[in-house]
Amino acid sequence: MQVFWFIPTHGDSRYLGTSEGGRELSFDYLKQVAVAADSLGYEGVLIPTGRSCEDPWVVASSLAAVTRRLKFLVAVRPGLHQPSLAARMAASFDRLSEGRLLINLVTGGDRAELEGDGVFLDHAQRYAQSSEFIHIWREILSRSHEGRALDFEGEHLSVKGAKLLFPPLQKPYPPLYFGGSSPAAHALAAEHVDAYLSWGEPPAEVARKIADVRARAERHGRRLQYGIRLHVIVRETESQAWAAAESLISRLDDDTVALAQSAFARMDSEGQRRMAALHGAGKGRTRAELEISPNLWAGVGLVRGGAGTALVGDPRSVAARIQEYADLGIDTFVLSGYPHLEEAYRFAELVFPLLPLKLRNRLSGGNALGGPFGETVGNQYTPLRAAQS
Numbered sequence: 001m002q003v004f005w006f007i008p009t010h011g012d013s014r015y016l017g018t019s020e021g022g023r024e025l026s027f028d029y030l031k032q033v034a035v036a037a038d039s040l041g042y043e044g045v046l047i048p049t050g051r052s053c054e055d056p057w058v059v060a061s062s063l064a065a066v067t068r069r070l071k072f073l074v075a076v077r078p079g080l081h082q083p084s085l086a087a088r089m090a091a092s093f094d095r096l097s098e099g100r101l102l103i104n105l106v107t108g109g110d111r112a113e114l115e116g117d118g119v120f121l122d123h124a125q126r127y128a129q130s131s132e133f134i135h136i137w138r139e140i141l142s143r144s145h146e147g148r149a150l151d152f153e154g155e156h157l158s159v160k161g162a163k164l165l166f167p168p169l170q171k172p173y174p175p176l177y178f179g180g181s182s183p184a185a186h187a188l189a190a191e192h193v194d195a196y197l198s199w200g201e202p203p204a205e206v207a208r209k210i211a212d213v214r215a216r217a218e219r220h221g222r223r224l225q226y227g228i229r230l231h232v233i234v235r236e237t238e239s240q241a242w243a244a245a246e247s248l249i250s251r252l253d254d255d256t257v258a259l260a261q262s263a264f265a266r267m268d269s270e271g272q273r274r275m276a277a278l279h280g281a282g283k284g285r286t287r288a289e290l291e292i293s294p295n296l297w298a299g300v301g302l303v304r305g306g307a308g309t310a311l312v313g314d315p316r317s318v319a320a321r322i323q324e325y326a327d328l329g330i331d332t333f334v335l336s337g338y339p340h341l342e343e344a345y346r347f348a349e350l351v352f353p354l355l356p357l358k359l360r361n362r363l364s365g366g367n368a369l370g371g372p373f374g375e376t377v378g379n380q381y382t383p384l385r386a387a388q389s
Helices: 027-040 056-064 083-096 111-116 123-144 183-192 203-219 238-248 254-265 270-279 315-327 340-350 357-363 383-388
Strands: 002-006 044-046 071-076 101-105 150-153 158-162 176-179 195-199 225-234 291-293 310-313 332-336
Touching: 002 340, 027 044, 027 056, 027 340, 056 071, 056 083, 071 083, 083 101, 083 123, 083 158, 123 150, 123 158, 123 183, 176 183, 183 203, 195 203, 195 270, 195 332, 203 225, 203 315, 225 238, 225 315, 225 340, 238 310, 254 270, 310 315, 332 340
Parallel strands: 002 044, 002 332, 044 071, 071 101, 101 176, 176 195, 195 225, 225 310, 225 332
Antiparallel strands: 150 158
């Protein structure tokens, strides 16, 4: 099991859909989140991509120098990046960060944004282009360890004598992650990537997606890892957690929700369509009916694109839901919470101790019972020793 956190390069706040409680998106704040994730023992961080975000490669490069072990899940986007350039960027970052790069392949689902970036392919064409892109990218990096070049002639992309002089530290290339819910996305994942990510749907739906990708991968003689992207709202009691969830959307008005949903409806992303179907905004569902599965809440998706569900509950309930997903074969959990700095600490303090022992020891550097871990009691005793005596 791997637990990742999130770098909020599109903004952060205590309330969704309003500037009230908003955080300035500065390097100092992003550094605080990254250093917190690194020191708390998160495996890595996802850095989002798109025109609503700061550039993920620039952000990751700036944060690599202020962290020690943290890995960075950074996007490459076919149509915006050329595969040879993307391979050089990946190799450079991987070497300079001492092997801390993970790659997130993003095909894009917002037609208006893509056209603004000069990409005018439809959904099927984008996946065909992405398949060629990732084949070229993987081959350039894999061959770089032996100094070999690549020739490739495709429908959308071609290279002749493509060669990388400085190989990545990780062999044969930094691990490749990808998420998508359409049949084309599942086919791409099965053939090309190392880890398939799903947004947070009810366990039965996630199980169906994993089964389909796994079956497709087996036909290629391949085995993938699986992950899930979720928000988390964890408090010491269930009632406190649900109150926090309601507070997160307490400043939202119906006009703001309708504006967001109209933007999402124009996208050709199957994953975004599935997120919208979960919360049913504008279709008669009240906000009290946003718990779509035990402890799985769809309120975030009222105004946030992409991952729109959160695990809500006390520590044991949230840990139990994580275990349910783990039982489906998921080993990577990419989590986030509002605001991201405080919630990184809250989740680590409340839920890490309930995760499998092997993981808990690794996250704490093998020093799970060291300390003092709390304020010294009576100027003499650690909290643990005081409790034992």
